[in-house]
Amino acid sequence: MQAKHLLGLAELSAADIEEILNNAVPMKQVISRDIKKVPTLRGKSVVMLFYEPSTRTRVSFELAGKYLSADTVNVTTGLSSVSKGESLFDTAKTVQALGADLVVLRHPSAGASHLLARLIDVPVVNAGDGMHEHPTQALLDLFTIRERKGSIKGGKVVIIGDVLHSRVARSNIWALTRFGADLHLVAPPTLLPAGIEQTGVTVHHRPEEALVDSDVVMVLRLQRERQRQGLIPGVEEYAKLYGLNAERLNLARPDAVVMHPGPINRGVEIADEVADGTRAVITDQVTNGVAVRMAVLYLLALGRMN
Amino acid sequence: MKLLIKGGTVVDPAARRMYRADVLVEGDRVTAVDKRLAGGDARVFDAGGKLVFPGLIDMHVHLREPGQEYKETIATGTRAAVRGGFTAVAAMPNTKPVADTPAVIRYVLEKAREAGLARVYPVGALTRGSRGEELSEIGELKAAGAVAFSDDGRPVAGAGMMRRAMEYARMLGVPVISHCEEPSLAAGGVMHEGLVATTLGLRGIPAAAEEVMVARDLILAEMTGCHLHVAHVSTAGAVRLIREAKARGVRVTAEATPHHFTLTDRAVADYDTLAKVNPPLRSDADVAAVREGLGDGTIDVIATDHAPHASHEKNVEFDLAAFGLVGLETAVGLVFTELVADNVLDVPAAVAKMSLNPARILGLQAGIIEPGAAADITVFDPEAEEVVDPALLAGKSKNTPFGGYRLKGVVYAAVVGGRVHLRDR
């Protein structure tokens, strides 16, 4: 892997993405064993800096580190104590002084991992920064699509939901368009970021229009606060217009898969019948997330040693 | 004390011409401008090959004193001004406390006198505390020395308040300088709304945030007859609105900054907080429109919006970083490199936008070199080049996005009231 850090997929080369996905295959085999442990990162320490609560991502990284025999340390900081940026600056120095070999950062500010990567001489993994990117989530999505569909090129992928606030959507847009997917976004105009149509995607406002003959449907979580922010009239109307139900899913190809980065708002962006249906691969995504994160930690640690 | 500025090319922005002449200064006044003047016992200043401008005026700077002396002081800010070729600056009122009392205005003037560098013309707050709720004592502030009124940085949100402020300012014959930004459209934004912001995951400030308030203030200027000066125009739509209003005869003038005619939102890529500024750096089309507006006279003034910040306020997450950049020491070089070299402006027109035009807007006797005028003169070497080194800036803060830029044209000296400030190099 050429990159020293994993900050975002917009700037990661296709070759590096391939290498991560290829390395995730044997990692997934490790996870399926009885004894889920390889000595790859023995003696290495992974510091997880979480400035935002996220049990799912934190646990996934933590397990990835443990399966590779790394020592993982959690530093979870409440939002209140991050009121001023000094804390990231100072924490970075501390982390470096403590001898961390890898840092995993989750932060509410876009670009926080770029700042951290400039401040310290340790590989940084972006575990989600504001509305910017969540690269490991998109990598596990790519891995899951490949596993199910063989390839990404030419496949029709539909992302439905709050693209405006979604770092998951952004990371997926860069990766999926780079690997030749036919990518469609569905959202009301109030939940689409400016200029997104210039990124090689097709934008729709009605899911029915986009779903026809799709191979992959990704559903994004809708935060209830979007109503208070005046971006949608209400959750009920959103569910009615955009929620993925069985009827809408029938427009997709019979072998289409349904993905969701979690946590799910049942009955809002996705109906129970779909979330629990046979086409949903949401639990596969969770497993694949650990495998992909193992590959990322391994490759960045390896790059640092060389 | 006599000074003879010999062999230079004098720029006269009023007549839009340049001519070879010597300039004789006695005390704080220009006493003669002519070919081959005999200076007698005067100190001779060789200006061969150089341009001699009426002293440049930057009508939009933040000197931070009183209250935020860790960013800049009147002494360090005016040192930056003379190093950048400005013999006078207009200081914005968003200090701590806000310049909404005669005491603050007098304090600023006293500190400027003590510093003895560039002249400082205070801008008074338009509303008390710049809170947009009650008029400040505009008459008292004017009597104390304020030359214009503004709530820069905290735009007056209520149209009714702005109307009353303009009516009152018109009575007193002072201009209202408006930082046009509709708060509800700009809310939470940290850069220009567009594909770059989308890619970086940063909240955008749409061009419409500026244009909505420019439109409002133009309508109110037309209604009240007040002289409206639109600060730091950054969008194509704002340029168009001002152009149309001028054609209708509305009393409006406008300024643009060097960063808005030079940089686009792409300067923010990689989360460079030095390029975080308000109004934000915009699109290619906006930059082109600002240049066009400068060229056709829609935009009257080039001002820097010099906004010093300490490094700890910039070396943080982009969301949390302060808005603003320092401009006093790079402005003239950028004007010549970006506008004069590109034939957007000829030399007299460029000089007019940094001397005569701001002088007229602020009601100052300045902007021309002639016998009897104050001896405020800028000497500029159009052939010299320099690479901007932030560490060499004379101001207290070094937050410029132009580090490493090659500028064609270097300020040689600033003469303020007959006192020569040679630029060290």
Ligand SMILES: [Zn+2]
């Ligand atoms: Zn302003």
